[in-house]
Amino acid sequence: MMEQKRKDNGVAAMAVCYEKFDPAAYLQYNYTPPRADFERKDSIVPWKLACLHRAFTEGDVSGELLVDIGSGPTLYQVLSGCEVFNKVLLTDFLDVNRQELKRWLRDEGGCNLDWTPYLQHVCKLEGRRPSEWTEKAAKLRQVVLDVVPIDVHCSQPLAPDVLPPSGADCLVSCFCLESVSPDLPSFTRALGHTRKLLRPGGHLLLIGALGESYYFAGPGVRIPVVPLDEAQVCASLKESGYTLIRLEVYTLPPDMRVGVDDVTGVFFLKAVNQ
Ligand SMILES: C[S@@+](CC[C@H](N)C(=O)[O-])C[C@H]1O[C@@H](n2cnc3c(N)ncnc32)[C@H](O)[C@@H]1O
Numbered sequence: 001m002m003e004q005k006r007k008d009n010g011v012a013a014m015a016v017c018y019e020k021f022d023p024a025a026y027l028q029y030n031y032t033p034p035r036a037d038f039e040r041k042d043s044i045v046p047w048k049l050a051c052l053h054r055a056f057t058e059g060d061v062s063g064e065l066l067v068d069i070g071s072g073p074t075l076y077q078v079l080s081g082c083e084v085f086n087k088v089l090l091t092d093f094l095d096v097n098r099q100e101l102k103r104w105l106r107d108e109g110g111c112n113l114d115w116t117p118y119l120q121h122v123c124k125l126e127g128r129r130p131s132e133w134t135e136k137a138a139k140l141r142q143v144v145l146d147v148v149p150i151d152v153h154c155s156q157p158l159a160p161d162v163l164p165p166s167g168a169d170c171l172v173s174c175f176c177l178e179s180v181s182p183d184l185p186s187f188t189r190a191l192g193h194t195r196k197l198l199r200p201g202g203h204l205l206l207i208g209a210l211g212e213s214y215y216f217a218g219p220g221v222r223i224p225v226v227p228l229d230e231a232q233v234c235a236s237l238k239e240s241g242y243t244l245i246r247l248e249v250y251t252l253p254p255d256m257r258v259g260v261d262d263v264t265g266v267f268f269l270k271a272v273n274q
């Protein structure tokens, strides 16, 4: 009884932290230069986009439905996947983030970040002209089904009727699980909960923070993070029932450490549910 209460308290405390999450600040901190500088070979966001582009297009990932776990206020994570899947479901715990994404999807203006450079960069990765970013934006708006609530700490993270009985064909999740879990066992349990959303043989594309113990999601909004190393990520992946295909690591150069967190590295992994 005490153990369950301890788990519940940790998750509840994390939810309180997220009440102050500021999408505009978060986007400013992490998705503008230098971390998102498309002219720099060593910038973090182009590295992430290259990992995702390769993973979605190297031939083993296929199906109808791609689900993004913990989308936040960002779209970069599905810019390659929207060309491979004809249905994309975005998810987040917070309504402020779901509303940010819906504003972009409705093309009504008022978004807190201009995604054009991202769309142009991914067009280039696809061998297309950057000017085709408008077609890519239209494609993304066409394939996104909805932006729905999610809680990865629930054994059923999504509402019952959201997914088809067969589940998703592919999951993508970026900087979510380690940023919402009070400790490593909770991170591993959340990974296991997400696996239940994925069909057998489906793929997981996971991006996350290494060595990070906190990040700022707004002025004075300090959110604790489970500090992970590669070995822990691989152990949690195996314990939750996934089979690792590939793990890649980006180590932050000093000028990518901009004071909004203490992250030391970023991992990208591709895994399969079998
Ligand atoms: C660090 S942000 C990551 C956002 C985005 N995926 C990215 O790549 O930048 C973590 C996200 O997890 C969401 N979140 C918080 N608690 C959650 C929970 N219990 N289940 C799922 N997502 C949660 C937050 O609302 C936030 O959008």
Ligand SMILES: O=[N+]([O-])c1ccc2c(c1)CN[C@@H](CO)C2
Pocket (backbone or CB within 6 Å): 030, 035, 044, 045, 175, 178, 179, 209, 212, 214, 215, 225, 261, 263
């Ligand atoms: O450099 N980046 O592209 C980037 C993007 C998002 C995030 C980080 C770094 C590090 N902190 C996490 C929250 O735990 C969020």
